[in-house]
Amino acid sequence: LDLARIRTLLSAGSPGPMDGLLGGFMDGITLPGLTPERPISPSGLQALLGCPHAFLLGKLLGLEERPGAPATREIGQPAYGSLFHQVAEAFYREHGAPFCRRDGSLPAWLARMDAIVERLFAAFLGEYPLVGEAVRAQQRERLRRDLHELLETDWRASDLRFVAVERNFGRPTPVELPAGERSLHLRGRID
Numbered sequence: 001l002d003l004a005r006i007r008t009l010l011s012a013g014s015p016g017p018m019d020g021l022l023g024g025f026m027d028g029i030t031l032p033g034l035t036p037e038r039p040i041s042p043s044g045l046q047a048l049l050g051c052p053h054a055f056l057l058g059k060l061l062g063l064e065e066r067p068g069a070p071a072t073r074e075i076g077q078p079a080y081g082s083l084f085h086q087v088a089e090a091f092y093r094e095h096g097a098p099f100c101r102r103d104g105s106l107p108a109w110l111a112r113m114d115a116i117v118e119r120l121f122a123a124f125l126g127e128y129p130l131v132g133e134a135v136r137a138q139q140r141e142r143l144r145r146d147l148h149e150l151l152e153t154d155w156r157a158s159d160l161r162f163v164a165v166e167r168n169f170g171r172p173t174p175v176e177l178p179a180g181e182r183s184l185h186l187r188g189r190i191d
Helices: 003-011 023-028 042-050 052-060 079-100 106-125 133-156
Strands: 167-169 175-179 182-186 188-190
Touching (some): 079 133
Antiparallel strands (some): 175 182
16 A cells, blocks of 8 residues: 555556656655555545555546536436435434434334435535426435435344444544554544
8 A cells, every 4th residue: 555556556557648657756745544644534545445546646646537517317426425424414413312212103203304305405406406396306205215215224223322423533643553564544434
């Protein structure tokens, strides 16, 4: 997970337009996670391990692909995932402990989730250009259905216990994980 490995991974392919282009420029870049001053998040580490080349281009050199216009007939990714996460977070922040204790009934909790879906979906529509009421209704129902599935799955869990919502770790001092001769320094949030 060091810069030499990234260079090796980049030069392992067939000769192409990137060969030698970066020269000494890379010597001044500190790879995230190798020092406590520049920790890496678990999702950043996943991106690095998944495709070091894409990580180099996007995260280190800032050459990420420009986002296109959002889809107007459905909520595309990553917007849908973010909305789903926002609604789930709001539900568990407001109702996590009593829901996990199974206070009340599942239908009552689903109704509470529906109210949060309505509120946050309406706010989301102010930022995302879905066309037509039929499309909006279909996407609202998709979100409601997916969140009902989350609650139903959690309700059936035998060892469900509420701990926290979006718990930070590695603050102020990053978590140090030994990784061979070096250590990784992590900071982030746990859902």
